[in-house]
Amino acid sequence: MTAANDKKHVSGAVEKAREIIATYRGPKIRIMEVCGTHTHEIFRLGIRSLLSGDISLISGPGCPVCVTPVSFIDEALMLALEKGCTILTFGDLVRVPGSEMSLQTARGKGASVRVVYSPLDAEEYAREHPEEKVVFLSVGFETTTPSSCIALEKAIGDGLDNFSLLCANKTMPAAYRAMMNTTDAYLYPGHVCAIQGLADCREMLDLGMSGVVAGFTAPELLTALAVIVRKTQEGTPFLVNCYPRVVTEEGSPEARSIVEQYMKPCDSVWRGIGKMEASGMELKDAYAAYDARKKYCLPVISGREAKGCRCGEVLQGACSPRDCPLFGRVCTPEHPTGACMVSSEGACSAFYLYQR
Amino acid sequence: MNLTGKTVTLAHGAGGKQTAELIGQVFRAHFSNPYFTADDAAVLPAPDGRIAMTTDGFIVSPRFFRGGNIGKLSICGTVNDLACMGAKPLYLTCAFVIEEGFEMDQLEQIAGAMEQTAKEAGVAIVAGDTKVAGKGQVDGVFITTTGVGRIMENVHTSGSLAKPGDHVLVTGDIGRHGCCILLERDEFGIEAEVNSDCAPLWHSVEAVLEAVPEVHVIRDATRGGVGTVLYEIAQESGTGIFLDPDAIPVDPSVRGVTGMLGLDPLYLACEGTLVMIVPPEKSDQVLEILRAQKYTGGAAVIGQVTDTETGRVVMRTAIGTQTYLPQPGNELLPRIC
Amino acid sequence: MCVGLSARVVKVNGSSALVDASGARREVSAKLLADLAPGDYVMVHAGAAIAKITGEDEDEAQNLMEGLLTL
Numbered sequence: 001m002t003a004a005n006d007k008k009h010v011s012g013a014v015e016k017a018r019e020i021i022a023t024y025r026g027p028k029i030r031i032m033e034v035c036g037t038h039t040h041e042i043f044r045l046g047i048r049s050l051l052s053g054d055i056s057l058i059s060g061p062g063c064p065v066c067v068t069p070v071s072f073i074d075e076a077l078m079l080a081l082e083k084g085c086t087i088l089t090f091g092d093l094v095r096v097p098g099s100e101m102s103l104q105t106a107r108g109k110g111a112s113v114r115v116v117y118s119p120l121d122a123e124e125y126a127r128e129h130p131e132e133k134v135v136f137l138s139v140g141f142e143t144t145t146p147s148s149c150i151a152l153e154k155a156i157g158d159g160l161d162n163f164s165l166l167c168a169n170k171t172m173p174a175a176y177r178a179m180m181n182t183t184d185a186y187l188y189p190g191h192v193c194a195i196q197g198l199a200d201c202r203e204m205l206d207l208g209m210s211g212v213v214a215g216f217t218a219p220e221l222l223t224a225l226a227v228i229v230r231k232t233q234e235g236t237p238f239l240v241n242c243y244p245r246v247v248t249e250e251g252s253p254e255a256r257s258i259v260e261q262y263m264k265p266c267d268s269v270w271r272g273i274g275k276m277e278a279s280g281m282e283l284k285d286a287y288a289a290y291d292a293r294k295k296y297c298l299p300v301i302s303g304r305e306a307k308g309c310r311c312g313e314v315l316q317g318a319c320s321p322r323d324c325p326l327f328g329r330v331c332t333p334e335h336p337t338g339a340c341m342v343s344s345e346g347a348c349s350a351f352y353l354y355q356r
Numbered sequence: 357m358n359l360t361g362k363t364v365t366l367a368h369g370a371g372g373k374q375t376a377e378l379i380g381q382v383f384r385a386h387f388s389n390p391y392f393t394a395d396d397a398a399v400l401p402a403p404d405g406r407i408a409m410t411t412d413g414f415i416v417s418p419r420f421f422r423g424g425n426i427g428k429l430s431i432c433g434t435v436n437d438l439a440c441m442g443a444k445p446l447y448l449t450c451a452f453v454i455e456e457g458f459e460m461d462q463l464e465q466i467a468g469a470m471e472q473t474a475k476e477a478g479v480a481i482v483a484g485d486t487k488v489a490g491k492g493q494v495d496g497v498f499i500t501t502t503g504v505g506r507i508m509e510n511v512h513t514s515g516s517l518a519k520p521g522d523h524v525l526v527t528g529d530i531g532r533h534g535c536c537i538l539l540e541r542d543e544f545g546i547e548a549e550v551n552s553d554c555a556p557l558w559h560s561v562e563a564v565l566e567a568v569p570e571v572h573v574i575r576d577a578t579r580g581g582v583g584t585v586l587y588e589i590a591q592e593s594g595t596g597i598f599l600d601p602d603a604i605p606v607d608p609s610v611r612g613v614t615g616m617l618g619l620d621p622l623y624l625a626c627e628g629t630l631v632m633i634v635p636p637e638k639s640d641q642v643l644e645i646l647r648a649q650k651y652t653g654g655a656a657v658i659g660q661v662t663d664t665e666t667g668r669v670v671m672r673t674a675i676g677t678q679t680y681l682p683q684p685g686n687e688l689l690p691r692i693c
Numbered sequence: 694m695c696v697g698l699s700a701r702v703v704k705v706n707g708s709s710a711l712v713d714a715s716g717a718r719r720e721v722s723a724k725l726l727a728d729l730a731p732g733d734y735v736m737v738h739a740g741a742a743i744a745k746i747t748g749e750d751e752d753e754a755q756n757l758m759e760g761l762l763t764l
Binding site for chain 1: 744
């Protein structure tokens with residue numbers, strides 16, 4: 001969400017929520033905001049400064065840019081520089097460093113890289129430029145993946161043979177499971193849940209993991225945190241949908257079905273966490289003609305992470321950005337070393353921009 | 357002279373008869389004043405006191421946009437830079453680099469906008485230069501303008517002069533030029549009615565400085581927007597700047613567009629909006645004067661200068677907390693996450 | 694991980710919808726939501742309407758806190 005959604009008047013309910021999170025005294029409560037947009041908004045709104053010292057917030061792995069491995073950027077660079085493809089991408093990925101350079105740097109070396117708002121715009125670009133080999137960098141979680149599939153469906157319908165996807169789409173459940181011991185409760189990503197409904201969160205509840213589904217405005221974030229504090233004190237695992245105006249029990253079956261039609265789960269490498277089983281999505285074999293890796297015969301690339309970068313530990317809440325020797329010295333938003341500094345949602349970038 | 361269908365050729369830049377024709381038909385026709393002669397340099401009366409001098413190059417794509425074109429922009433940019441120093445714009449020069457094949461009637465429209473804007477700002481275009489570059493060597497037309505102005509007596513403005521306690525003003529709603537250009541490029545499929553704020557602001561500044569010569573800082577919030585300018589001022593003056601985001605005027609459509617793309621209006625360029633930093637006891641008066649002027653009716657106080665958090669810009673949030681405004685730095689990229 | 698913007702549906706054309714966010718308009722995909730109608734508010738992400746919005750955040754906060762405090 002953005003500043004446009006801020007409300008000027010803070011109601012009594014919000015005041016009460018604020019009081020709860022400010023005055024809590026007791027056993028330490030560790031809350032992981034799984035979603036990078038939550039991280040960004042929590043910093044932008046200065047919410048950390050409102051928390052009692054007995055509550056700690058951990059910035060989790062829910063930023064698709066941060067968890068995208070270096071090798072993915074290297075693949076995109078190879079498509080652009082060696083295979084002569086036009087790369088269309090969300091703006092977020094343009095500055096992410098690959099092993100040698102970023103897409104932005106590659107543009108200076110003649111690579112064709114264009115920023116789009118939506119995968120559908122990439123499809124339209126391919127339709128209007130039949131002479132170009134257009135590759136869309138398909139990243140994102142459950143919220144974003146359906147848009148890639150809609151674009152693919154459109155490309156097939158339009159009979160395009162110059163449009164393909166380089167997929168690094170990821171799904172959250174494996175990460176929810178992998179992180180559950182580092183935290184007491186999740187602030188679940190509101191817009192992932194808008195698509196998925198509450199099923200994934202209920203599975204976590206069955207494993208004993210607490211959490212609330214949260215929206216992105218100040219009232220929503222404050223009340224969601226207050227609910228966690230109060231419910232934690234009750235002592236039994238809980239799940240509360242604090243974002244019912246957007247998130248329903250069953251989410252969007254339409255979105256899940258279009259993804260299921262074109263993609264299948266695959267093992268996937270998360271930067272900083274490693275490979276997790278069934279934590280990614282790739283195109284089904286029937287759509288190999290639209291899979292950039294297959295279409296342009298990309299070799300398996302193993303990217304080279306920057307030395308000394310602790311993004312991995314930051315992503316797992318094992319260390320604060322300030323603990324990284326590169327933070328703020330070698331690694332800044334202008335010259336990011338690790339992915340957590342590139343995306344405005346990354347924990348390092350948020351720390352650097354809002355708190356340093 | 358009907359220029360429809362004609363284009364600029366390399367011969368127009370060769371210095372011969374066709375160059376003379378181009379200058380005569382397009383530039384002299386619009387920039388006519390006693391100082392603009394065929395001689396090698398303009399001969400001008402020297403102004404009294406201190407003068408300010410500035411230069412700026414203009415490259416904008418597209419060249420024509422809602423609320424202006426590159427010609428109007430090239431005058432406003434230099435006029436406003438002079439105005440920021442409290443200098444009445446007197447003389448301007450302009451240098452054109454034109455791509456071979458450029459349409460004459462477009463050039464004519466650009467020159468027409470320059471004439472009109474210069475007239476409005478009360479500045480004379482006294483000299484010019486035209487070069488033609490081969491097809492593909494430049495993108496359409498690049499314009500560089502240089503301006504000289506006479507600084508008003510008793511006026512001393514500089515980014516280093518912001519003082520703790522001063523009020524921070526903007527002369528209108530922010531980010532409109534940047535947003536307008538973003539929309540005109542039509543890269544993101546978004547439609548909104550946003551006009552560039554591109555305007556010559558000397559008369560607004562003059563009215564303020566005549567009544568309140570004690571203004572400490574005036575700065576043009578062009579490239580990088582208001583956020584960038586505030587960081588510059590905080591660093592140059594060794595102060596902190598506290599902003600009240602609710603007080604920052606932003607056109608609703610600009611908010612809608614930036615919301616869709618995940619951008620912040622504080623980092624979008626303005627071409628007709630200035631940041632002013634004034635002693636607190638003068639801010640009501642300055643505001644009243646600005647609001648009575650043509651292009652600055654939307655002026656507002658947006659924050660205050662402090663002696664804490666030096667070199668930083670701090671936002672007071674809607675819920676009463678404080679955070680740093682992120683430091684400006686990179687190319688603006690729409691984000692999904 | 695997913696920036697969303699709330700916008701009002703102006704027009705629905707089959708599988709796409711024209712949405713308006715305080716004056717900024719864009720065609721977005723309407724494929725992920727059944728029965729979109731003009732006047733609906735939706736959450737938009739990466740060019741698709743991903744969810745209907747059925748209320749205000751302040752009211753939602755109010756309801757939640759009431760529920761929480763009466764426990």
